[in-house]
Amino acid sequence: MRPGPLFALPVAVFLAVGFAMPILIVAWYSLMAPRTFDLTTVFTLANYRAAFTEGYGQPFFWSLGLAALTTLTCLLIAWPTAKVLHAHAGRVATIATALVALPIFVSESVRLFGLSLFLMPGGGIFAGSMRALFGVSIGTILNTKFAVYLGMVYIHLPFMLFPVLLGVALIPPDRVEAARDLGAGRWQVLREIELPLALPGLVIGSLLTFVLCIGANAEAAILGGRAITVVTTAIEQRFNYAQDWPMGAALTMLMIAVTAAVVFPALARVDLNRLIRR
Amino acid sequence: MIRRLGLVWLTALIALMYLPILSVILASLSTSRYMRFPHRQWSTGAYVDAVSQDQTWILHATSFKIAALVAVLSLILATFGAMAFARYDWRGRSWFQKAVVLPIFFPQPVLGLALLLFLTAIGVTPSWRSAVFAHMVWILPIVTLVISIRLFGYDPAQEDAARDLGATRWQTFREVTLPHLAPGMVSGGLFAFLLSWSNLPLSIFTTGADTTLPEYMFTRVATNYAPVISAIAVIATLGSVALGLVLLLALRLRRRS
Amino acid sequence: MPDTGADAPPALSLSGLSRSFGDTRALDDVSLDIREGEFFTVVGPSGSGKTTLLRILAGLDRPTAGTLHLRGRDIAGLPPNKRPTAMVFQSLALFDHRSVGENVAFALKMRGVGAEARRTKALELLDLVRLPRDYHDRPVTQCSGGERQRVALARALASDPEILFFDEPLSALDYRLRKTLEVELRDLQKRTGRTFVYITHSLEEAMVMSDRIGIMRDGRLVQVGDPATIYGRPRDRFVARFMGEVNVFEIAGGRLPAFDAPAPAQDGWLIVRPEALAPDAGDVQFDATVTDIYRLGSRVQMHLDTAAGTLIAELPASTRLAEGDAARFGFAVADTHRVAE
Numbered sequence: 001m002r003p004g005p006l007f008a009l010p011v012a013v014f015l016a017v018g019f020a021m022p023i024l025i026v027a028w029y030s031l032m033a034p035r036t037f038d039l040t041t042v043f044t045l046a047n048y049r050a051a052f053t054e055g056y057g058q059p060f061f062w063s064l065g066l067a068a069l070t071t072l073t074c075l076l077i078a079w080p081t082a083k084v085l086h087a088h089a090g091r092v093a094t095i096a097t098a099l100v101a102l103p104i105f106v107s108e109s110v111r112l113f114g115l116s117l118f119l120m121p122g123g124g125i126f127a128g129s130m131r132a133l134f135g136v137s138i139g140t141i142l143n144t145k146f147a148v149y150l151g152m153v154y155i156h157l158p159f160m161l162f163p164v165l166l167g168v169a170l171i172p173p174d175r176v177e178a179a180r181d182l183g184a185g186r187w188q189v190l191r192e193i194e195l196p197l198a199l200p201g202l203v204i205g206s207l208l209t210f211v212l213c214i215g216a217n218a219e220a221a222i223l224g225g226r227a228i229t230v231v232t233t234a235i236e237q238r239f240n241y242a243q244d245w246p247m248g249a250a251l252t253m254l255m256i257a258v259t260a261a262v263v264f265p266a267l268a269r270v271d272l273n274r275l276i277r278r
Numbered sequence: 279m280i281r282r283l284g285l286v287w288l289t290a291l292i293a294l295m296y297l298p299i300l301s302v303i304l305a306s307l308s309t310s311r312y313m314r315f316p317h318r319q320w321s322t323g324a325y326v327d328a329v330s331q332d333q334t335w336i337l338h339a340t341s342f343k344i345a346a347l348v349a350v351l352s353l354i355l356a357t358f359g360a361m362a363f364a365r366y367d368w369r370g371r372s373w374f375q376k377a378v379v380l381p382i383f384f385p386q387p388v389l390g391l392a393l394l395l396f397l398t399a400i401g402v403t404p405s406w407r408s409a410v411f412a413h414m415v416w417i418l419p420i421v422t423l424v425i426s427i428r429l430f431g432y433d434p435a436q437e438d439a440a441r442d443l444g445a446t447r448w449q450t451f452r453e454v455t456l457p458h459l460a461p462g463m464v465s466g467g468l469f470a471f472l473l474s475w476s477n478l479p480l481s482i483f484t485t486g487a488d489t490t491l492p493e494y495m496f497t498r499v500a501t502n503y504a505p506v507i508s509a510i511a512v513i514a515t516l517g518s519v520a521l522g523l524v525l526l527l528a529l530r531l532r533r534r535s
Numbered sequence: 536m537p538d539t540g541a542d543a544p545p546a547l548s549l550s551g552l553s554r555s556f557g558d559t560r561a562l563d564d565v566s567l568d569i570r571e572g573e574f575f576t577v578v579g580p581s582g583s584g585k586t587t588l589l590r591i592l593a594g595l596d597r598p599t600a601g602t603l604h605l606r607g608r609d610i611a612g613l614p615p616n617k618r619p620t621a622m623v624f625q626s627l628a629l630f631d632h633r634s635v636g637e638n639v640a641f642a643l644k645m646r647g648v649g650a651e652a653r654r655t656k657a658l659e660l661l662d663l664v665r666l667p668r669d670y671h672d673r674p675v676t677q678c679s680g681g682e683r684q685r686v687a688l689a690r691a692l693a694s695d696p697e698i699l700f701f702d703e704p705l706s707a708l709d710y711r712l713r714k715t716l717e718v719e720l721r722d723l724q725k726r727t728g729r730t731f732v733y734i735t736h737s738l739e740e741a742m743v744m745s746d747r748i749g750i751m752r753d754g755r756l757v758q759v760g761d762p763a764t765i766y767g768r769p770r771d772r773f774v775a776r777f778m779g780e781v782n783v784f785e786i787a788g789g790r791l792p793a794f795d796a797p798a799p800a801q802d803g804w805l806i807v808r809p810e811a812l813a814p815d816a817g818d819v820q821f822d823a824t825v826t827d828i829y830r831l832g833s834r835v836q837m838h839l840d841t842a843a844g845t846l847i848a849e850l851p852a853s854t855r856l857a858e859g860d861a862a863r864f865g866f867a868v869a870d871t872h873r874v875a876e
Binding site: 433435436438439440441442443444445446449453454457458 | 593594595614615616618620621622624625626628629630631632633641642644645646690691693694
């Protein structure tokens with residue numbers, strides 16, 4: 001066997017067992033009769049029909065809407081941040097980049113926990129400080145949809161920031177200078193030069209953020225109270241409380257389909273080798 | 279002017295990012311059963327409680343076992359994977375590359391659910407062992423990418439040169455290939471450990487009766503708040519942050535050389 | 536001075552070597568004897584199969600057919616680490632994670648030579664390739680382009696190889712550095728008396744350094760000879776053109792139709808080098824108009840518009856001809872060379 005395929009084998013086998021097989025099993029379960037626990041060869045589309053008729057639209061709508069909104073927000077925050085980081089060479093940029101990167105290694109449950117402590121009404125860090133310092137009592141946004149959105153942006157910003165930073169690094173400074181020399185204004189430089197050149201990073205960052213957000217459920221659980229039921233929570237309820245595995249599996253398959261519809265076209269446009277080589 | 283504005287923006291952003299983490303630290307410095315900030319009595323009692331509880335150490339041990347195994351196993355497999363990803367040019371490589379990155383672009387809770395269903399279907403009772411497997415599905419591709427980055431800057435003729443100068447295949451691997459990969463493997467291993475240590479969405483569905491630190495915090499936050507939770511969160515985070523700093527430093531040093 | 540005479544036993548004997556990649560024959564039936572102690576250069580355009588040939592000689596690739604003998608010993612089946620040869624790679628392939636000394640002494644380490652002996656030998660080799668001794672402990676990444684060349688050379692010499700192979704190692708360097716290293720390499724080869732096999736696409740490089748040159752085209756070795764022979768008596772139009780800009784005239788029926796003059800043969804092609812053309816000289820003469828002049832230092836090259844098309848002439852820089860001048864040019868048939876194809 002040639003070295004390429006030989007070296008690929010362990011990872012390929014592992015992902016076949018750990019990634020492809022589970023998805024196949026879920027697909028299989030999704031075609032079983034409702035509320036059964038065995039895998040048989042009697043297939044039915046009943047679960048998919050139920051998925052479209054029994055009010056699962058709401059969780060899908062919230063998850064996708066929140067994911068889109070979060071992705072857009074993160075992109076808008078990440079672009080200027082990446083530009084600033086890229087413009088400052090040396091010590092400042094190093095420390096700032098490290099500080100921005102570090103939260104990735106702090107568990108999201110700790111960070112969301114912290115955010116809830118901060119936002120807590122009455123004795124929370126923010127409300128408590130306001131009362132102690134200024135004597136004002138303020139309400140809270142905890143347990144609202146806005147809190148969930150805030151948490152999503154907070155958790156996922158680093159995942160957007162680093163690909164965008166890579167993307168910004170793909171812009172050769174002389175191209176910007178050339179464009180300015182040829183009479184392009186700041187806005188035209190952004191639209192004609194910077195955004196197209198940084199596109200691979202923007203695509204990867206947006207993709208990563210969007211996909212992570214579609215599945216996100218911890219934000220809603222910790223910050224949202226009962227304000228939102230996201231799709232992952234809806235699926236989990238099917239599995240656990242309702243004990244309806246085939247229904248949960250069908251919803252999972254729909255989510256995978258939505259994700260694939262977003263990921264595949266975008267990923268096909270990005271040359272991974274080029275981005276990684278940076 | 280614009281430069282200064284940029285720094286203000288950066289400082290504000292970083293401050294906001296650390297506010298929640300700071301909040302956990304502030305909350306941990308009290309023993310009051312209810313969260314009432316500012317604390318009437320500041321104390322480190324919660325830490326004493328946390329350290330004296332067996333549960334704290336069981337949680338740490340579980341998380342550590344999983345993270346360490348994930349790191350070691352991912353590292354071994356990913357080193358092979360990276361060779362196929364970036365070192366050799368072979369038919370099917372672009373398919374392999376796409377397949378490897380796919381799990382990264384997959385919603386983790388969905389992956390967790392799918393793995394749970396899979397484990398049940400093949401008759402495996404979920405435990406910390408199955409969590410190792412689950413974490414690896416997501417982390418192995420990331421480590422493969424991290425090591426591949428290192429290989430893209432590699433001149434394969436070095437291996438020919440070593441062979442030409444009398445090195446056997448094994449000597450070539452030990453003297454040339456491995457030293458070149460080593461920095462990538464160090465950061466890959468650290469990445470794997472840290473990502474596993476802090477992972478919540480995969481652990482929730484695949485640890486069964488065992489509980490990791492992020493899971494514990496997730497389940498206790500909403501329901502039974504106590505300062506000791508904050509203390510445990512701080513202890514659990516300190517180690518990973520220190521390790522994270524080591525990683526960033528290693529990456530930084532590598533870029534400079 | 537090593538014996539480079541034709542009666543010396545061949546250092547390397549290639550017979551019918553071929554290498555196919557799928558349907559393409561990268562190397563097609565190459566037979567050649569490389570003599571002990573000679574500087575042999577294989578020249579060819581890119582894709583002519585010269586790198587494939589060198590990789591087979593070094594053991595980094597296997598021939599699909601043919602035999603390969605080193606001093607009479609069959610080495611076709613030996614892996615590269617078992618061959619008493621060493622190569623200087625095109626990319627140099629220096630071990631970037633190692634110091635200069637560690638690079639140089641790599642072959643010795645592979646043989647289990649002790650650290651002290653390795654150091655002594657490495658320092659000697661640094662002297663040989665004219666690198667300062669204090670480079671020994673320097674990271675190889677801190678060396679300049681020319682220094683890296685020397686490290687690569689010293690590294691190859693360390694294994695005390697019977698034959699050294701060079702895969703266009705100078706191609707990435709600037710002109711002046713390349714010239715200096717060409718002379719040094721030739722000098723080193725003479726001092727050490729070793730057999731060097733060098734490949735390059737630059738004929739200039741080959742002419743400066745080699746005892747003999749082999750020209751490759753489409754996987755075949757089309758002509759082997761010393762530089763003067765290859766230059767003066769190319770085997771065909773391809774070799775002639777490869778050796779530099781030449782004027783080529785068709786011969787038909789014992790005459791040169793372009794000038795309506797008698798030819799030295801019945802048919803074929805007449806190769807006329809630019810320096811063979813001169814104003815008011817030779818036995819074949821024609822009217823010409825100077826269209827362009829390029830100064831090459833002590834000589835000038837000019838393009839001539841003639842009845843036979845655009846011709847190239849090379850004259851001493853002292854010529855009084857200027858662009859636009861009309862003159863009568865000519866060449867002596869004795870200074871030309873006829874090829875069959």
